[in-house]
Amino acid sequence: MLFKQITIIGVGLIGGSLGLIAKRKKLVGTVIGYDRRRWNLQKAVSMGVIDRYLLTLSNAVEGSDLVILATPVGTFERISRAISPYLKEGAIVTDVGSVKGKWVSLIELQMPEHAAFVGGHPIAGREKSGVEAARDELFRGSVCILTPTPKTDPKAIKKVTALWEKVGSKVVQMEPSVHDQILAAVSHLPHLIAYALVETLNHPTIARRDPARFSAGGLRDFTRIAGSSTEMWRDIFLLNSEEMVTMIDLYQETLEKMKKKIIDKDGVGLLEVFDRVKAIRQNDIG
Amino acid sequence: MLFKQITIIGVGLIGGSLGLIAKRKKLVGTVIGYDRRRWNLQKAVSMGVIDRYLLTLSNAVEGSDLVILATPVGTFERISRAISPYLKEGAIVTDVGSVKGKWVSLIELQMPEHAAFVGGHPIAGREKSGVEAARDELFRGSVCILTPTPKTDPKAIKKVTALWEKVGSKVVQMEPSVHDQILAAVSHLPHLIAYALVETLNHPTIARRDPARFSAGGLRDFTRIAGSSTEMWRDIFLLNSEEMVTMIDLYQETLEKMKKKIIDKDGVGLLEVFDRVKAIRQNDIG
Numbered sequence: 001m002l003f004k005q006i007t008i009i010g011v012g013l014i015g016g017s018l019g020l021i022a023k024r025k026k027l028v029g030t031v032i033g034y035d036r037r038r039w040n041l042q043k044a045v046s047m048g049v050i051d052r053y054l055l056t057l058s059n060a061v062e063g064s065d066l067v068i069l070a071t072p073v074g075t076f077e078r079i080s081r082a083i084s085p086y087l088k089e090g091a092i093v094t095d096v097g098s099v100k101g102k103w104v105s106l107i108e109l110q111m112p113e114h115a116a117f118v119g120g121h122p123i124a125g126r127e128k129s130g131v132e133a134a135r136d137e138l139f140r141g142s143v144c145i146l147t148p149t150p151k152t153d154p155k156a157i158k159k160v161t162a163l164w165e166k167v168g169s170k171v172v173q174m175e176p177s178v179h180d181q182i183l184a185a186v187s188h189l190p191h192l193i194a195y196a197l198v199e200t201l202n203h204p205t206i207a208r209r210d211p212a213r214f215s216a217g218g219l220r221d222f223t224r225i226a227g228s229s230t231e232m233w234r235d236i237f238l239l240n241s242e243e244m245v246t247m248i249d250l251y252q253e254t255l256e257k258m259k260k261k262i263i264d265k266d267g268v269g270l271l272e273v274f275d276r277v278k279a280i281r282q283n284d285i286g
Numbered sequence: 287m288l289f290k291q292i293t294i295i296g297v298g299l300i301g302g303s304l305g306l307i308a309k310r311k312k313l314v315g316t317v318i319g320y321d322r323r324r325w326n327l328q329k330a331v332s333m334g335v336i337d338r339y340l341l342t343l344s345n346a347v348e349g350s351d352l353v354i355l356a357t358p359v360g361t362f363e364r365i366s367r368a369i370s371p372y373l374k375e376g377a378i379v380t381d382v383g384s385v386k387g388k389w390v391s392l393i394e395l396q397m398p399e400h401a402a403f404v405g406g407h408p409i410a411g412r413e414k415s416g417v418e419a420a421r422d423e424l425f426r427g428s429v430c431i432l433t434p435t436p437k438t439d440p441k442a443i444k445k446v447t448a449l450w451e452k453v454g455s456k457v458v459q460m461e462p463s464v465h466d467q468i469l470a471a472v473s474h475l476p477h478l479i480a481y482a483l484v485e486t487l488n489h490p491t492i493a494r495r496d497p498a499r500f501s502a503g504g505l506r507d508f509t510r511i512a513g514s515s516t517e518m519w520r521d522i523f524l525l526n527s528e529e530m531v532t533m534i535d536l537y538q539e540t541l542e543k544m545k546k547k548i549i550d551k552d553g554v555g556l557l558e559v560f561d562r563v564k565a566i567r568q569n570d571i572g
Contacts, residue, residue: 123500123501143499143500145500172499172500178495181492181495182492182495182497182500183500185486185487185492185495185497186487186497186498186500186501186505187501187505189483189486190483190505190508192541192544193479193483193508193541195544195559195560195563196537196540196541196544197475197476197479197537198563198566199540199544199559199562199563200471200475200533200536200537200540201471201472201566202562202563202566203536203540205536206467206468206471206533206536209464209467209468209471211468211471211472212472212566213429213458214409214429214431214458214468214469214472215409215472215473219472219473219476221476221508221510222476222479223563223566230557230560230561230564231557233556233560234553234556234557234560235553237548237556238548238551238553238556241548241549241551244548245545245548245549247486247492248541248545248548250486250489250491250492251482251483251486251541252538252541252542252545254482254485254486254489255478255479255482255534255537255538255541256538258478258481258482258485259531259534259538262523262524262527262530262531262534263527263531265524265527267520267521267524270519270520270523270524271516271517271520273481273485274481274516274519274520275516276485276488277481277484277485277488277509278516280484280487280488280498280509
């Protein structure tokens, strides 16, 4: 057993899946859930995701050896401040948020002397959100990024690493800012692009043709991406705005260049791009 | 039996699948294949996709009741001109190309008095290309767009419709230009976007981070789209350039607006977009 008692704050897809597998594998003694929605917590108990729930943050974290922040990233600072006075001696706080950067140091600042914070981000997800979507194999074969700082207690890093490895993740450490740059590229930009495409098809000039009837696989992939939790994506886009804007700028440049090739009927130039892209794909990106 | 003898010009994914199912369902007597690559035709014979092959266009179409153009769209005008003198009395020529527009009238112009052209586009595909990827259920449940003009012989439309219906497609008729506008939106723009994304990740500032290691589903959807035949996509982008550029312009506007919302930290504005997109998805787009 890695932890006698843990608290999951935000019992949705990620928090819920972690509770489910930690309980099934007996990695933890007791799993306590906290969420704004009582019906969600009741469902989580009946699914075997948590043992019991508490409706105030202070009560929920009291006595826990590990507290996992699994709400939308935008709530982390407020929650850290709220739970800080109630953390037990030696408690570890970690998160599963998709943005790190300056948030890691802001949360670190909220921690009392006797507790440690370790930033974490399991790269896993499904098209669906909510505790109903929780699966005990969600993290199998995935990568979990930890973003410790020079201040982070090495023992806390070791314990959080052990938890993620036991649920099936490969753990990689990197600086918070590098995490944000990579995630802007491989996840946040792709999601923005998908949202922008579907929003474009909503434009009256094309919407009146009822285009959905004529789409094969291509469009389905985009609408699937655009199907996840809207609150979560709002927070990610705003909190990682600097890296996002850098990536969007790069992307807009590329798109403009490709448009120019189309206008100039530059078939050779287009083929060069396609072949590069195909080579990347064959190197098994994604 | 719908046709005694048909010729498939370009025995790849689409042409091959059509041959396979037409033979299995006994919709045609003899299926003749033509392709630039002899090894490909030999494979097609061994897979049961065609009965036999011929290596010159003139021989390949002689005596056939239906000729199907299934090579990249950019070759259609040249091929139409080449086969025209060898078409039998009452022959029907059709195609499976992803761009219609002015090509339909150009091909129509090449046809002799005694033959008819019917533009067609089965909305079906797989991530893979080539005859090895041919499947007899490829068109099941798909839509096939026919783009007849006022000149098109109604009997020819009826016969081509019957073929597509028998292989499992729902047939819809529309004007060539409307076809191109819709396809630019639901297929050509999504592909361009996917190519541009992967090309962006190839930029040195991000490529040096080896981002592929940290991508979950989001990126995989894009690289899958970017995996199809490069020649085919070059032709599509160039031949449908007008509608493409109109759609890219609209998309760039949307993307710029979303970037502005991120820069302005306009969370409410982002949520409005996401909710609209989610509503479209729930209406079962794609």
